[in-house]
Amino acid sequence: MRLKVIDSQRCVGCQSCMFACSRRFGQAGLANTCMNVVSAGGMSKGFKVIVCRACKEPPCAKACPVDAFVVNPKGGIKLKPELCVGCKNCIDACILGAIQWNEETAKPLACIQCGLCVKYCPHHVIEIVEH
Amino acid sequence: MKIENSFSKVLYIDLSKKTFFVEERYDLFSKYLGGTGVATQLLKENCKEGADPLSEDNTLVLAVSPFAGVFPLASKTVAMFKSPLTGDLGESHAGGRSAISIRSTGYGAIVINGKSSVPVYLSIHNGKVRFRNAYTLWGMRSCFQAGAIIRERESGSGIRAIMRIGKAGENGVAYSAVTTETYRHFGRLGMGAVMGSKNLKALVVSGKNSIPLADKKLYREVYNEIYDAAVKSDVMKKYHDIGTSGNVLSLQKIGALPTKNLQEGKFEKAKEIDGVHIAEHYLGRRVACAHCPVGCIHIANIREPHPNEPYFYKTAQVSYDYELLFALGSMLGIGDEKGMLKLIDEVEAYCLDAMSTGVVLAWTTEMYEKGLINIEQLNGLELKWGDWETYIKTVEQIVNQPNDFYKALAKGVAHASKIYGGEDFALAFGKNEMPGYHTGPGCHIGYAIGTRHSHLCNAGYSLDQKMIVDGTKETPQSIVDSLMKEEKWRQILSSLNLCFFARGIYTMDVIKRGLKSVGFDLTEEEINSIGEQIYAEKYSFKFREGFSFANQKWPKRIFETKSPSIEFDPKFMDEALAYAEKKIRELL
The missing domain is CATH 3.60.9.10 (Aldehyde ferredoxin oxidoreductase, N-terminal domain)
Incomplete structure (x- = not known):
C-alpha cells in the first residue's frame, strides 16, 4: 500500500493528517509526524502536501550508511533506531523532502504507509492505494 | 518529560x-x-x-x-x-x-x-x-x-x-x-x-516538541469525539460553507445591519456584499488554522486589468468575514463588492483593524456630510457614501497622519469626536469601535460591559435574536446576568485557546474529560470558579488602569435607529450599566 496525494488544491492546510501521524506514538503535538504540509509560497497560494511515495528502491534507504532503513516490499520504511547514527543522509537523498526529523531523538521519521492520516483528512486530499 | x-x-x-x-x-x-x-x-x-x-x-x-x-x-x-x-x-x-x-x-x-x-x-x-x-x-x-x-x-x-x-x-x-x-x-x-x-x-x-499525555486512552476518545463533531455533524456548517459572511443578509432581513454609520439598519445593496454572492463570484480558496479541520477562512480572488496594457492582469487574494463586509461595506454604503474587496485588501496591507477603520471612516463621512469638518481637514479627500476609491486614499492618510485631524482619527472615533464633535454618532463603546450588530439592547450592553468592549466575549446579539424570535421581554438586569454568565464561561474557552466558533462542541463535559487527559482533574464547580476568577481578574486590571463605569456613554445613534429587538432607551441602558457595575464589584 502507498499514500497518494489526490489533489493538493483541495488542502486547507489544517494539518489534521500530521497530527494523526504523530499521535501513533501516544503523544500529542507534531514531534513524530512523518509528513509535512507547507504553504506553496504563502497561504494565498495554497499548500504542498509532502508525503512518502513508497519508492520500490528508495534512495533514502540506499543513502543510509548503516542500513538503518528497512524497506517493506509492500510499501513503507521501518527505521531501526539502534543502528541509526543520525547522519541525515536519508533526508538529503529524498528529493521530495518526505523524510522528517525528530529534534528530540535526533533520528529521522519515515512513513510506514499505515494510512492513519487518510482517516483524518477532512477534504479527501490523500488516499491509500495499492502499491 | x-x-x-x-x-x-x-x-x-x-x-x-x-x-x-x-x-x-x-x-x-x-x-x-x-x-x-x-x-x-x-x-x-x-x-x-x-x-x-x-x-x-x-x-x-x-x-x-x-x-x-x-x-x-x-x-x-x-x-x-x-x-x-x-x-x-x-x-x-x-x-x-x-x-x-x-x-x-x-x-x-x-x-x-x-x-x-x-x-x-x-x-x-x-x-x-x-x-x-x-x-x-x-x-x-x-x-x-x-x-x-x-x-x-x-x-x-x-x-x-x-x-x-x-x-x-x-x-x-x-x-x-x-x-x-x-x-x-x-x-x-x-x-x-x-x-x-x-x-x-x-x-x-x-518548533516540534513532543507533547506528553496523562491518559492516552481517554485522550483518543475525547479527540475523536471533537474531531467527528467538527467534520461530520452540522455544528460547524455555518462557519465552513458560506461562513460568517452570510450574516449580511440575515441581519438585513431583521433590520440590524449597521448601514452608513448606523443611520439605517438596512442596506439597499446588501445582496451584493453578502457571503453567498461573494462565494458564487469570487471565492477562490478556503484555508484553515493549524489543527482545525473546519477551514472557515474564505479567500476571494479579485482579478484586475493593468491600467494601460491590454491582456495583462493581476489577481489579489483577499480574505473576508462578516465583520469586514459590514465595516468596509454597509457601514460605508459600499455596494460595489469588487471595490469593497479592494478596500479590504488595502486595510489588510497596512495591518489595520477592519472594524475600527470602517467605523472611523463612517463617522468621518457623516461629519463631512453635516459640515462639521471641512475639506482642508480631510486633506482634499471628498468623502461620500459608497465611494470606495476615496476611502482607499483616506486609509492611507489615517496611516500616515499628515495633519492634526488624521492624527486624531488614528486614535479612534471616541478620541476624534471629543475634539471635533459628533459624539452622538461616534459609534464606540468603552472607546472601542462597534462591531456589526444592531440587534437590540443585548448587543450594545454586551459591547459596553464586555471586558474587550466588543462582541467577542459575550453573546448579546444572540440574546437579542432570542427576544425577536421568542418575543421574550428581558430586563436590564436579566440581560446583564446572561451576558456575565456567558462571558465567565468564555474565559474557560479562551484560557484553553479554543476558537469561539467551536463553543457548540466544547461543552463542559468535553472540556472536563479533555482536561483530565492532559493531567487536570477538575470538577465542574472548579472549572466554573476558574472562569469567574479570570473574569474578575480582568476587571481588576481594567479598574487598576482607570476604567470607570461612570465614564461610559451611549452614542445617541443607537437609540435613534430602530433595532429589531425590544424597545430600549437611555434609562434602560443606564440601569443595566449600574447593575453590571454592582455585580462586577461584588466579584472583586
Whole structure:
C-alpha cells in the first residue's frame, strides 16, 4: 500500500493528517509526524502536501550508511533506531523532502504507509492505494 | 518529560537589553489553565501600573495552554497588553499556526518587555531566541511583503507562525493589528501599535516538541469525539460553507445591519456584499488554522486589468468575514463588492483593524456630510457614501497622519469626536469601535460591559435574536446576568485557546474529560470558579488602569435607529450599566 496525494488544491492546510501521524506514538503535538504540509509560497497560494511515495528502491534507504532503513516490499520504511547514527543522509537523498526529523531523538521519521492520516483528512486530499 | 513542563514554561524577553530567560510557572497554569487566564496574570505582574501603552513600560503577553497542539480547534493564541485604544485591558486572539508553534517550541507563554533601540524581529526556533535586525523591513507599505521576506529567510516551513505588524502599527495607529499567516489577525485593541512602539516588527516561532499525555486512552476518545463533531455533524456548517459572511443578509432581513454609520439598519445593496454572492463570484480558496479541520477562512480572488496594457492582469487574494463586509461595506454604503474587496485588501496591507477603520471612516463621512469638518481637514479627500476609491486614499492618510485631524482619527472615533464633535454618532463603546450588530439592547450592553468592549466575549446579539424570535421581554438586569454568565464561561474557552466558533462542541463535559487527559482533574464547580476568577481578574486590571463605569456613554445613534429587538432607551441602558457595575464589584 502507498499514500497518494489526490489533489493538493483541495488542502486547507489544517494539518489534521500530521497530527494523526504523530499521535501513533501516544503523544500529542507534531514531534513524530512523518509528513509535512507547507504553504506553496504563502497561504494565498495554497499548500504542498509532502508525503512518502513508497519508492520500490528508495534512495533514502540506499543513502543510509548503516542500513538503518528497512524497506517493506509492500510499501513503507521501518527505521531501526539502534543502528541509526543520525547522519541525515536519508533526508538529503529524498528529493521530495518526505523524510522528517525528530529534534528530540535526533533520528529521522519515515512513513510506514499505515494510512492513519487518510482517516483524518477532512477534504479527501490523500488516499491509500495499492502499491 | 513531565506533563506540566510541556506547557508551563514562560519565556521572558527584554527588548531593551536584548536578553531573555525562561521560568517555570506551573503556579499560574495550575490555577488559571493558560491563554486568557495566565496572560492576565502575566500582564498584571509585568506591565507597570499607569504605563503609557506606547512606551517601553507596556508588556505584550502571548499565551497558549495545555490544549494547544493537543485538541482540534484549540488554535487561538491569546495576546494581552495595555491597549492604546482604550487605555485599559487589551486582549486579542488569533489562530493561524501561532498557538501550535508557541506550544511546540516549548513555551506556555511569551512575555515581551522593554523597547528595542533599532527595529528588530524575533526569531524563535525550537525554543532558541534570536534578535534579528528588521531595519530594512520598517516602513514597507505592505505587511504581506514583509511576511514574504521573513518567510524566505527563516526556517520552519510548515510549522512556523510569522506574526507581523504593518505600517499602521509602526506609525502607532491605536487600532492597528498584527497579522499571522497572511489571513489571521490579532485585531481590535491596537496590538500592532504596541509592537510598533517597541520597535518589534515581527515574531517568527517554530518548533516540534513532543507533547506528553496523562491518559492516552481517554485522550483518543475525547479527540475523536471533537474531531467527528467538527467534520461530520452540522455544528460547524455555518462557519465552513458560506461562513460568517452570510450574516449580511440575515441581519438585513431583521433590520440590524449597521448601514452608513448606523443611520439605517438596512442596506439597499446588501445582496451584493453578502457571503453567498461573494462565494458564487469570487471565492477562490478556503484555508484553515493549524489543527482545525473546519477551514472557515474564505479567500476571494479579485482579478484586475493593468491600467494601460491590454491582456495583462493581476489577481489579489483577499480574505473576508462578516465583520469586514459590514465595516468596509454597509457601514460605508459600499455596494460595489469588487471595490469593497479592494478596500479590504488595502486595510489588510497596512495591518489595520477592519472594524475600527470602517467605523472611523463612517463617522468621518457623516461629519463631512453635516459640515462639521471641512475639506482642508480631510486633506482634499471628498468623502461620500459608497465611494470606495476615496476611502482607499483616506486609509492611507489615517496611516500616515499628515495633519492634526488624521492624527486624531488614528486614535479612534471616541478620541476624534471629543475634539471635533459628533459624539452622538461616534459609534464606540468603552472607546472601542462597534462591531456589526444592531440587534437590540443585548448587543450594545454586551459591547459596553464586555471586558474587550466588543462582541467577542459575550453573546448579546444572540440574546437579542432570542427576544425577536421568542418575543421574550428581558430586563436590564436579566440581560446583564446572561451576558456575565456567558462571558465567565468564555474565559474557560479562551484560557484553553479554543476558537469561539467551536463553543457548540466544547461543552463542559468535553472540556472536563479533555482536561483530565492532559493531567487536570477538575470538577465542574472548579472549572466554573476558574472562569469567574479570570473574569474578575480582568476587571481588576481594567479598574487598576482607570476604567470607570461612570465614564461610559451611549452614542445617541443607537437609540435613534430602530433595532429589531425590544424597545430600549437611555434609562434602560443606564440601569443595566449600574447593575453590571454592582455585580462586577461584588466579584472583586
